[in-house]
Amino acid sequence: MEAAINVQPYDDITVPILIENGTVVLQNEVVQGVAVAVEGAIVSALLNDDEEIKAWKMKRPNALLVDASEKYVLPGLIDIHCDAIEKEVQPRPGTLFPTPLALMEFERKLPLHGITTMYHSLSLGTGFSLRGVHLLTDMVNQIQRHRRGSVYVRNRIHLRYEISFHDGRDILEKLLDEENVHYLSFMDHSPGQGQYRKPGSFQRYVMKNQGVTVDEVAVIVDELMERRKRVDYTWLKSIVQKAASQGIAIASHDDDSPELVARQQDLGVTVSEFPINLETARYAAESGMYVCVGAPNVVRGSSHDDNLRAVDAIKAGAAHILCSDYHPSSLLAAIFKLANEGTAELPAAVAMASLRPAEAMGLQQKLGSIATGKAADLILVELFQGMPRVTNTIVGGSLVYSACTRH
Structure with a gap:
């Protein structure tokens, strides 16, 4: 029996989010060039084609675009x-x-x-x-x-x-x-x-x-x-x-x-x-x-x-x-x-x-990895002096933490 869990957004004002240019850690592999699209409470798509990404952005002009360059994208x-x-x-x-x-x-x-x-x-x-x-x-x-x-x-x-x-x-x-x-x-x-x-x-x-x-x-x-x-x-x-x-x-x-x-x-x-x-x-x-x-x-x-x-x-x-x-x-x-x-x-x-x-x-159908249809619980991680630190955290499709780092 799978335990119940709410994957609805934490509020009614969540906007679509697109995480681009990151090193995405999927269940069995690490991939480059994949954009993670978040809509509502879930990961709505993994986009790896420039035209797909462009089309996604055009349809969602209010989306929050997150640049994950030199960062890892991990499940929460x-x-x-x-x-x-x-x-x-x-x-x-x-x-x-x-x-x-x-x-x-x-x-x-x-x-x-x-x-x-x-x-x-x-x-x-x-x-x-x-x-x-x-x-x-x-x-x-x-x-x-x-x-x-x-x-x-x-x-x-x-x-x-x-x-x-x-x-x-x-x-x-x-x-x-x-x-x-x-x-x-x-x-x-x-x-x-x-x-x-x-x-x-x-x-x-x-x-x-x-x-x-x-x-x-x-x-x-x-x-x-x-x-x-x-x-x-x-x-x-x-x-x-x-x-x-x-x-x-x-x-x-x-x-x-x-x-x-x-x-x-x-x-x-x-x-x-x-x-x-x-x-x-x-x-x-x-x-x-x-x-x-x-x-x-x-x-x-x-x-x-x-x-x-x-x-x-x-x-x-x-x-x-x-x-x-x-x-x-x-x-x-x-x-x-x-x-x-x-x-x-x-x-x-x-x-x-x-x-x-x-x-x-008993939550694996909804949490635990980056996959289409799963809850949008995601973190962005950069390495600072060899140590990982979180720069962005998304829970249920809402950006709950964002750090401004200076290099």
């Missing part, structure tokens, strides 16, 4: 996992900003990074910092209100559910019933496995970030491990079925073994986010799951937790999707780094942050 990026909105709400410990302000300011930054569809990752059940019940509902409601009046990007909600958080079951079911979830992932942040498989790593993280003592963290661990024993996998499977009936993709998080991946698949999970090691990533990919790795990992060259290097998974054919995780500007940078270093051809690298996530979310 789709970010399925990013929790950076949390830092906008709480840039420093104990300093909370109003959610409407934080969301508005965060969204304004996204077109600069080339992100046209953002799955804001909100956590239910970890209990740390912003990742508790006290702010989750407010953030969900604000994002939903914002979506109805947004003029920048497509805002969607990625709900991350901690499977041992039994008090959150009613909340999760309510959010699903109200159709307030667009992507759902299951997390298990308990010590001894996944992200915290190394002895003491969970305790060190909690003590550092929450300022608790050794004795206090011991209590936290004991309570968490007791809750983990009571996880109801039959209920989780029913949640997967309910979500799937709404076209919602389901992900696992920090898988650390093929055996765990197999159990996740049995639940109905189709995306494996941030597998801990190459063996697990390969197994997930070979089993037909989408594997998502972090763009910051690509840019930095390593995992901040000393886990799997994303580039190793990509080289092994065991990773399909890039997400920004916590650093939105890394997404575009990772694409060009992969291409420049020969890890992937440019169309394949671009697809990791556009077509592949669209496929995983």
